[in-house]
Amino acid sequence: MQAAEAVETIQREMTVFARRARASAGRLHPELSLVSYTLLGHLEESGGCRATDLAALHALDKSTVSRQVAALERAALIERRVDPEDHRVQLLHLTDAGRRILAQVTESRRAAFRERLAEWPPGDLERFAEYLVRYNAWGAPPAG
Amino acid sequence: MQAAEAVETIQREMTVFARRARASAGRLHPELSLVSYTLLGHLEESGGCRATDLAALHALDKSTVSRQVAALERAALIERRVDPEDHRVQLLHLTDAGRRILAQVTESRRAAFRERLAEWPPGDLERFAEYLVRYNAWGAPPAG
DNA sequence: GTTCTTGGTTGCATAGTACAACTCCAGGAG
DNA sequence: CTCCTGGAGTTGTACTATGCAACCAAGAAC
Numbered sequence: 001m002q003a004a005e006a007v008e009t010i011q012r013e014m015t016v017f018a019r020r021a022r023a024s025a026g027r028l029h030p031e032l033s034l035v036s037y038t039l040l041g042h043l044e045e046s047g048g049c050r051a052t053d054l055a056a057l058h059a060l061d062k063s064t065v066s067r068q069v070a071a072l073e074r075a076a077l078i079e080r081r082v083d084p085e086d087h088r089v090q091l092l093h094l095t096d097a098g099r100r101i102l103a104q105v106t107e108s109r110r111a112a113f114r115e116r117l118a119e120w121p122p123g124d125l126e127r128f129a130e131y132l133v134r135y136n137a138w139g140a141p142p143a144g
Numbered sequence: 145m146q147a148a149e150a151v152e153t154i155q156r157e158m159t160v161f162a163r164r165a166r167a168s169a170g171r172l173h174p175e176l177s178l179v180s181y182t183l184l185g186h187l188e189e190s191g192g193c194r195a196t197d198l199a200a201l202h203a204l205d206k207s208t209v210s211r212q213v214a215a216l217e218r219a220a221l222i223e224r225r226v227d228p229e230d231h232r233v234q235l236l237h238l239t240d241a242g243r244r245i246l247a248q249v250t251e252s253r254r255a256a257f258r259e260r261l262a263e264w265p266p267g268d269l270e271r272f273a274e275y276l277v278r279y280n281a282w283g284a285p286p287a288g
Numbered sequence: 289g290t291t292c293t294t295g296g297t298t299g300c301a302t303a304g305t306a307c308a309a310c311t312c313c314a315g316g317a318g
Numbered sequence: 319c320t321c322c323t324g325g326a327g328t329t330g331t332a333c334t335a336t337g338c339a340a341c342c343a344a345g346a347a348c
Contacts (some may be wrong), residue, residue, distance in 0.1 A: 006269035011257040013276035014161070019182055019202065020280075021162035022304095035335080038163055052295060058163065061337050066297055068335090088295045088344045113155040116282050124275065125150035131272040132157035136164075138260050166335095179304080196326060205306050210327055212304085232313050232326045293346070303336080310329075317322080 029105050031075075035060070036068060040094065040102045043078060048093040050083075077101055173249050175219075179204075180212060184238065184246045187222060192237040194227075221245055 021034070032040070039054055046053075055065040069092060072078045077098035083089035094102065117125060165178070176184070183198055190197075199209040213236060216222045221242030227233035238246065261269060 003266040003269050006273040007257055007261055008254070009273035010261065010269070010276060011253060013273070013280050015182065016280050018162060018165035019178060022166055022178070034159070034163060038159060062296065064336055086345070109155060113151055117151050117154065122147040125147050125154070127271055128275040129150040129153035129157070131268065131275065132154060136157050136160050206327065208305055230314065
């Protein structure tokens with residue numbers, strides 16, 4: 001395979017993947033859309049942050065994040081705490097229920113990936129992971 | 145990197161990619177959404193097919209395809225020809241304009257991918273392409 | 289204090305999607 | 319032939335996700 005052809009293939013396969021991901025988003029875990037999942041995931045990692053941070057990180061409009069956050073709060077998966085240092089700011093935190101649901105969905109997704117990748121030789125898995133990281137890192141804010 | 149860790153990484157990076165693709169879909173090419181693009185692409189490859197085939201192929205409801213097709217026809221990118229053998233059937237074909245737009249968008253996407261992958265060693269490109277094909281082939285209908 | 293900036297919410301519009309009910313037509317049963 | 323069945327598409331309805339613009343509230347700058 002030539003390098004130019006490889007680029008074509010990568011483009012085509014990434015498109016296929018994006019289309020499938022879009023189509024199946026929300027069907028796997030009706031409780032937690034892909035966006036909600038990543039929002040919760042970031043709250044878990046960061047230990048709480050502002051809605052504006054989430055919007056910037058995910059390239060979403062703040063209104064969209066506001067509504068997602070409202071939905072997650074209604075579902076009691078997160079809670080808002082007004083920042084004592086700046087009363088405009090709401091610091092978002094996972095609730096115990098949120099942590100639990102996030103862990104469930106993560107585990108379910110993990111199982112699906114494990115099954116899908118079960119036949120892969122370890123060396124291929126490692127290289128594939130490395131390539132994806134490199135691919136996604138392109139144009140990303142450093143350490144963002 | 146251990147294999148288990150590699151699976152985690154693949155999962156996380158695929159999620160990142162899916163989220164970004166979703167966010168940026170339609171912003172790059174306002175004229176042609178990701179779904180429309182793949183529909184046109186399939187018409188190009190297949191040389192014309194039925195709306196039902198497109199729906200099955202992309203796991204979309206036939207009503208969704210019907211509206212997408214209507215929009216593409218309004219934009220004069222495709223045309224419908226009633227099948228002379230079965231008057232229920234509409235065979236969809238690209239118009240010259242459709243072929244032109246599809247080629248433009250493809251070229252634009254190709255340029256973006258080329259730029260993004262410009263620094264990659266050829267061997268890595270080929271392996272990455274191969275891995276993506278293998279990944280997407282999982283659970284796909286044979287030769288579908 | 290007045291003005292500017294920032295975090296967040298809400299009103300409005302749009303795209304994409306699914307489900308269900310419908311029409312149209314082809315093909316077989318009688 | 320007529321009637322039924324089934325497949326291809328369309329349309330009505332609803333819902334979700336999203337963005338933009340306008341707004342409100344609270345600090346910050348002057």
